[in-house]
Amino acid sequence: MSGDAADYNSSRERDHGGPGGMELEGVIESNWNEITDNFDDMNLKETLLRGIYGFEKPSAIQQRAIMPFIKGYDVIAQSGTGKTATFAISILQQLDIKLKETQALVPAPTRELAQQTCCF
Numbered sequence: 001m002s003g004d005a006a007d008y009n010s011s012r013e014r015d016h017g018g019p020g021g022m023e024l025e026g027v028i029e030s031n032w033n034e035i036t037d038n039f040d041d042m043n044l045k046e047t048l049l050r051g052i053y054g055f056e057k058p059s060a061i062q063q064r065a066i067m068p069f070i071k072g073y074d075v076i077a078q079s080g081t082g083k084t085a086t087f088a089i090s091i092l093q094q095l096d097i098k099l100k101e102t103q104a105l106v107p108a109p110t111r112e113l114a115q116q117t118c119c120f
Contacts, residue, residue: 032068042066048092055085062086070094084116 036042039049039058058066059082069075069090077083091104108114 030064032064032073034067035063036067037063042070044089044093048089051092052085052089058082059085062089066090066093088117 036058039052039055042058044052061077062082062085065075065077065083065086066089069087070093075087075090077086087106091106095103106117108117
């Protein structure tokens with residue numbers, strides 16, 4: 001990705017904006033000014049929206065990071081529930097399903113993270 005970094009850092013305060021009543025640790029700070037409160041307003045592909053239909057509302061990190069990721073900005077997400085879905089949704093939105101070649105690569109620093117991301 002290229003462009004300005006959207007840097008997300010946590011602090012000691014508590015954010016209660018997670019999906020399904022989950023509590024998130026920390027306040028998310030960003031140099032990206034847009035917050036998208038629902039997936040419908042993200043202009044995602046219809047097939048992708050159907051695939052994430054079980055998600056009631058984007059988590060705090062998803063509200064702030066999906067759009068800059070899709071628009072080609074660098075995104076550093078250090079805190080919050082839903083980071084894996086954030087980059088998965090962002091990548092899937094940008095894929096051309098007609099191309100039969102590698103279009104995305106997700107490096108993982110640990111085996112645990114690699115196992116979480118291997119199957120999308």
